[in-house]
Amino acid sequence: MKLLKNFVNGNWVSSLGPLPLRSQLNQASASAKNAFDLWRQVPVSERVRYLIKFCQLLNENRDELASICSQEHGKSKIESQGEIGRGIESVEHALGMPSMMMGSSLSQVAHGIDSMSIRQPVGVFAAITPFNFPCMIPLWFLPYAISSGNTFILKPSEQTPKTAEFIFSLLEKCSLPKGVVNLVHGSKEVVDAILEDENIVGVSFVGSSKVAKYIYEKGSQYSKRVQALGGAKNFMVVKSDANLELSLKSLCDSAFGCSGQRCLAGANIIAVGSCYEKLRAGLVTMAKSICCGPVISAAHKDRVLSYIAQGIAEGATLLLDGREENDEYENKSNHIGPTIFDDVLPCMSIAKEEIFGPVLCLMRAKNLNEAIEMINESPYANAATLYTSSGKNAALFTQLAQPSMLGINVGVPAPMAFFPFGGCKNSLFGSLKAGGEDAVRFYTDTKVVTSRWF
Numbered sequence: 001m002k003l004l005k006n007f008v009n010g011n012w013v014s015s016l017g018p019l020p021l022r023s024q025l026n027q028a029s030a031s032a033k034n035a036f037d038l039w040r041q042v043p044v045s046e047r048v049r050y051l052i053k054f055c056q057l058l059n060e061n062r063d064e065l066a067s068i069c070s071q072e073h074g075k076s077k078i079e080s081q082g083e084i085g086r087g088i089e090s091v092e093h094a095l096g097m098p099s100m101m102m103g104s105s106l107s108q109v110a111h112g113i114d115s116m117s118i119r120q121p122v123g124v125f126a127a128i129t130p131f132n133f134p135c136m137i138p139l140w141f142l143p144y145a146i147s148s149g150n151t152f153i154l155k156p157s158e159q160t161p162k163t164a165e166f167i168f169s170l171l172e173k174c175s176l177p178k179g180v181v182n183l184v185h186g187s188k189e190v191v192d193a194i195l196e197d198e199n200i201v202g203v204s205f206v207g208s209s210k211v212a213k214y215i216y217e218k219g220s221q222y223s224k225r226v227q228a229l230g231g232a233k234n235f236m237v238v239k240s241d242a243n244l245e246l247s248l249k250s251l252c253d254s255a256f257g258c259s260g261q262r263c264l265a266g267a268n269i270i271a272v273g274s275c276y277e278k279l280r281a282g283l284v285t286m287a288k289s290i291c292c293g294p295v296i297s298a299a300h301k302d303r304v305l306s307y308i309a310q311g312i313a314e315g316a317t318l319l320l321d322g323r324e325e326n327d328e329y330e331n332k333s334n335h336i337g338p339t340i341f342d343d344v345l346p347c348m349s350i351a352k353e354e355i356f357g358p359v360l361c362l363m364r365a366k367n368l369n370e371a372i373e374m375i376n377e378s379p380y381a382n383a384a385t386l387y388t389s390s391g392k393n394a395a396l397f398t399q400l401a402q403p404s405m406l407g408i409n410v411g412v413p414a415p416m417a418f419f420p421f422g423g424c425k426n427s428l429f430g431s432l433k434a435g436g437e438d439a440v441r442f443y444t445d446t447k448v449v450t451s452r453w454f
């Protein structure tokens, strides 16, 4: 057994040291606060040079990083390599911080008076991240926070801590000044310590909606900036004018990829018009050929299995039963196969709640407007996709569907690093999302200087 280590003030320390978890967090925040005073004065062009080295190390160690990520998460190595690629893109994007941080100016705003705005770092930021993308999600935050001049603490998921530890071993090789980046392991106790810590000015969070709301409320109570990305229940609408053959693979990848443990997983399909019978048959055939990896834990498997039982009890028709795969492993592993329910009604819990497993619900709508209404009734609004060959349908969908990440014939509509990533309603607490321009806004304060020279 290997003990996890925290990285505090440039040193690795055992997470089971003599200090209680809260004190370890407080030490990390004190070291980050101390480092901030000097780090904020390092020119931004020099700050990003550390990230160039970090990018190079991430690229050189992709394979090992992917192995660690797959080993602790259970996702395939290709999936891990994919998320590492997306994480590296965030680091690359943050290399543009010198221009992203630029302010603006206007001369003669009044007689003899000029105004200029400048963006400045704010202080110590913390990120609290989920299990499902152990590499990519920490990298949604760390590069932007530090290149804009803040110092940073990561509290990764306690279910996937080793990927974060490896990422920090690479950061250690970048020779950043001590205290600029810190890693503290733990769960709720450390999260509460972060929220209550006076040195920490802001928190970036990704996880379930219940915890996201808690983080947002408690963080705000302690006067922090908070961006809290929550859970999802994503819809995929299939119109009869869609290319069904090509759409089927995209639909199944979205629903069953990563065993449904993605915040962008399409969990509900709404068939509109005459495509329904063909779609249903095609989905079952394709899903039967898919082998899902395990879900994250035995407790999570039980949760997914209980949703399947609930779906049956609520009167949905089980077209494909993924529990058989669990039976094959004699309940000794966390595998559940692709599961498809038909005749699902919007009021059923399997249609409303986030299951975060390989369970797909099939529903019907009379027309596109009715499908959009069904999407908009959900308390979540993370992502939605429309499969169609009509530009007019795509325009209507883009205009009226509420989720903030929309796909047109794209089952996993993940924005690239240069766009903001995140939803609205119960999928986001706060107003600024991860990445893109929102990251710069979240991690900087805009100062406006109004000047007159006598």
Ligand code: NAD
Pocket: 128, 129, 130, 131, 132, 133, 155, 156, 157, 158, 186, 187, 188, 191, 192, 206, 207, 208, 209, 211, 212, 214, 229, 230, 231, 232, 262, 263, 354, 356, 382, 421, 422, 423, 427
């Ligand atoms: P989770 O909410 O259980 O945990 C997320 C983080 O919060 C972890 O670091 C954990 O230690 C901490 N935490 C857990 N319970 C807590 C509590 N009671 N008090 C304080 N902190 C607590 O989420 P998870 O299971 O790790 O991840 C899956 C969830 O994340 C899903 O709901 C998924 O939709 C969501 N997610 C959302 C996005 C997005 O972009 N919106 C991206 C990825 C995952």
